[in-house]
Amino acid sequence: MPFRNAVMFIGAFVMLVLATLISWYEGGQLRDNPWEWKHTAVFSNWINNGFTNSENLLVIDHFVYAAKFEPLFPLLMASSFLWMVFQLAFWVFRGRRAACNSFLVLMAIGSFVMCSLLMDSPTTGFKLFSVFFGVVGLASILGIFRFEFRKGRMFKAV
Numbered sequence: 001m002p003f004r005n006a007v008m009f010i011g012a013f014v015m016l017v018l019a020t021l022i023s024w025y026e027g028g029q030l031r032d033n034p035w036e037w038k039h040t041a042v043f044s045n046w047i048n049n050g051f052t053n054s055e056n057l058l059v060i061d062h063f064v065y066a067a068k069f070e071p072l073f074p075l076l077m078a079s080s081f082l083w084m085v086f087q088l089a090f091w092v093f094r095g096r097r098a099a100c101n102s103f104l105v106l107m108a109i110g111s112f113v114m115c116s117l118l119m120d121s122p123t124t125g126f127k128l129f130s131v132f133f134g135v136v137g138l139a140s141i142l143g144i145f146r147f148e149f150r151k152g153r154m155f156k157a158v
Contacts, residue, residue: 005087005091008083008087009084009087009088012080012081012083012084012087013080013084015076015080016077016080016081016084019073019074019076019077019080020077022073023062023063023066023067023070023073023074023077024059024062024063024066026062026065026066026070026073027061027062027063027064027065027066027070028062029065029069030057030061030062030065031054031057034054036065037057040061040064040065040068041057041058041061041064041065042061042064043058043060043061043064044056044057044058044061066125067125067126067129068121068123068125068126069123069125070125071124071125071126071128071129074125074129075128075129075132078129078132079132082136085107086107089103101144104140104141104143104144105140105144107136107137107140108137108138108140108141108144109137111133111134111136111137111140112133112134112137114129114130114133115130115131115133115134115137116130118130118133
């Protein structure tokens with residue numbers, strides 16, 4: 001991995017850690033809002049068969065709350081995580097065009113599925129996440145075309 005890529009990977013990792021800690025802190029407001037437990041503490045309700053109190057709220061529900069109502073740091077968390085995933089994948093699949101394209105197709109499909117799941121949300125945070133995943137899906141598809149155009153293989157007769 002070249003030095004520049006290593007620096008970007010370390011920077012993305014630091015951003016992921018900081019954004020995770022801040023998102024966890026912001027999501028801690030869920031403990032003070034019991035009227036939100038029914039709609040936001042999805043994982044706690046699922047694990048505890050619908051019974052939720054402030055002591056049995058799971059940490060992941062804090063992130064869901066932060067993503068719904070204070071989406072800046074959860075978006076930074078998601079983008080830095082995906083940046084790291086893309087960097088690792090391109091490093092692992094270096095020189096293997098088919099594997100890299102397959103990875104990009106899977107990322108595009110996953111992103112578009114997440115985009116469609118979050119699209120009809122009434123909260124601004126999940127709408128922003130829907131747009132974010134839509135952009136990631138489009139970027140993944142454009143990445144496939146970029147690799148093909150760069151290699152001069154697009155639309156050539158086989």
